Amino acid sequence: MMNPLPLCVFMLALSGCTTAQEATDIAFLLDGSGSVTPDQFNTMKTFVKNVTSALLEFDTLFAFVQYSTVTTIHVNFTQFNRTGFENQVDDIIQQNGGTNTASGIRTVVEDVFISSAGARPEANRILIVITDGQSNDASLYPTVTALADEKNITRYAIGVGNAFSNPLALAELNSIASSPNSTHVFTVGSFEALDLIATKLETSIIPTADVVVGMRLRVSSTKNLNETEIEEQVLKPFADKLRDQGITVAGIGLRKVYTVET
Numbered sequence: 557m558m559n560p561l562p563l564c565v566f567m568l569a570l571s572g573c574t575t576a577q578e579a580t581d582i583a584f585l586l587d588g589s590g591s592v593t594p595d596q597f598n599t600m601k602t603f604v605k606n607v608t609s610a611l612l613e614f615d616t617l618f619a620f621v622q623y624s625t626v627t628t629i630h631v632n633f634t635q636f637n638r639t640g641f642e643n644q645v646d647d648i649i650q651q652n653g654g655t656n657t658a659s660g661i662r663t664v665v666e667d668v669f670i671s672s673a674g675a676r677p678e679a680n681r682i683l684i685v686i687t688d689g690q691s692n693d694a695s696l697y698p699t700v701t702a703l704a705d706e707k708n709i710t711r712y713a714i715g716v717g718n719a720f721s722n723p724l725a726l727a728e729l730n731s732i733a734s735s736p737n738s739t740h741v742f743t744v745g746s747f748e749a750l751d752l753i754a755t756k757l758e759t760s761i762i763p764t765a766d767v768v769v770g771m772r773l774r775v776s777s778t779k780n781l782n783e784t785e786i787e788e789q790v791l792k793p794f795a796d797k798l799r800d801q802g803i804t805v806a807g808i809g810l811r812k813v814y815t816v817e818t
């Protein structure tokens with residue numbers, strides 16, 4: 557008969573940084589079609605600068621691409637300038653014209669997420685599509701999203717304005733985005749309201765923690781739990797409790813297990 561087995565479990569969450577310092581390459585695809593007013597286009601650019609600025613402290617690279625009838629790569633990952641990115645975004649001039657969103661996605665997948673454009677082979681790949689309405693080339697979504705999936709490109713779709721009360725427009729956002737749509741689709745009523753989703757988007761792209769937790773749990777158990785079981789039965793429920801309190805848990809895991817034989 558085995559005595560109760562004391563286990564000391566160390567957990568660590570890091571403040572303001574990712575648990576894994578993973579490289580992340582992020583491409584913004586901006587709707588420059590004629591349905592977007594010049595003021596709205598400027599607000600979109602401000603949003604892009606805000607999100608870029610917030611994620612700059614991490615191991616990130618950015619690319620800025622605009623689509624309308626045609627797609628223009630304004631800044632690829634090689635060209636991205638860490639200290640001068642605000643000027644790079646400011647320099648983007650709205651094209652006007654049609655809304656070929658799927659073709660824009662194809663260009664990003666084929667011509668931006670490649671090493672000759674500075675994309676890093678080991679990096680997580682993120683595409684953020686911002687649009688104000690339905691596209692003119694929706695039939696191409698299945699093809700281009702399959703191409704994106706092959707390259708493991710995680711896609712966020714941000715729908716701005718009242719167009720997305722239309723189920724067809726909303727369905728389009730869902731076809732652009734990676735699943736689940738609950739975390740990859742955002743809709744906001746206006747370009748000004750983009751600010752309201754910035755933090756949620758940033759945290760979703762690069763999970764960060766609110767607090768430093770370095771703690772030691774002592775678990776008495778009559779069972780000899782293996783590491784998987786400790787993670788499932790002890791750490792995950794604890795992390796869920798923290799999340800219920802609104803605390804962002806960047807990561808939680810087992811550092812060390814001491815088993816003491818008695």
Ligand SMILES: *[C@@H]1O[C@H](CO)[C@@H](O)[C@H](O)[C@H]1NC(C)=O
Nearest residue numbers: 635636637638639640641643
């Ligand atoms: C990056 O931007 C800074 C600030 O605008 C500028 O001084 C610098 O020349 C730029 N670097 C390149 C390589 O363009």
Ligand SMILES: *[C@@H]1O[C@H](CO)[C@@H](O)[C@H](O)[C@H]1NC(C)=O
Nearest residue numbers: 632633634635667672673674
């Ligand atoms: C990315 O930008 C660099 C620097 O301007 C350029 O040499 C390269 O051709 C671009 N890559 C692609 C694939 O467009």
Ligand SMILES: *[C@@H]1O[C@H](CO)[C@@H](O)[C@H](O)[C@H]1NC(C)=O
Nearest residue numbers: 677678679705706707708709
């Ligand atoms: C995509 O991710 C899968 C699973 O992690 C991996 O096997 C595959 O090599 C990745 N593909 C690319 C193009 O990075």
Ligand SMILES: *[C@@H]1O[C@H](CO)[C@@H](O)[C@H](O)[C@H]1NC(C)=O
Nearest residue numbers: 726727729730736737738741
């Ligand atoms: C998310 O996707 C599911 C399954 O495809 C769908 O039933 C649901 O309506 C979508 N949610 C929204 C908000 O579009």
Ligand SMILES: *[C@@H]1O[C@H](CO)[C@@H](O)[C@H](O)[C@H]1NC(C)=O
Nearest residue numbers: 599602603606748750751754
């Ligand atoms: C950008 O950030 C500034 C400063 O935090 C904020 O006032 C503004 O509302 C943001 N704008 C957008 C469009 O995200």
Ligand SMILES: *[C@@H]1O[C@H](CO)[C@@H](O)[C@H](O)[C@H]1NC(C)=O
Nearest residue numbers: 780781782783784785786788
């Ligand atoms: C841990 O124990 C469970 C349940 O007994 C078992 O299914 C699992 O394979 C074990 N995992 C490891 C890593 O030993």
Ligand SMILES: [Mg+2]
Nearest residue numbers: 589590591655
């Ligand atoms: Mg349009």
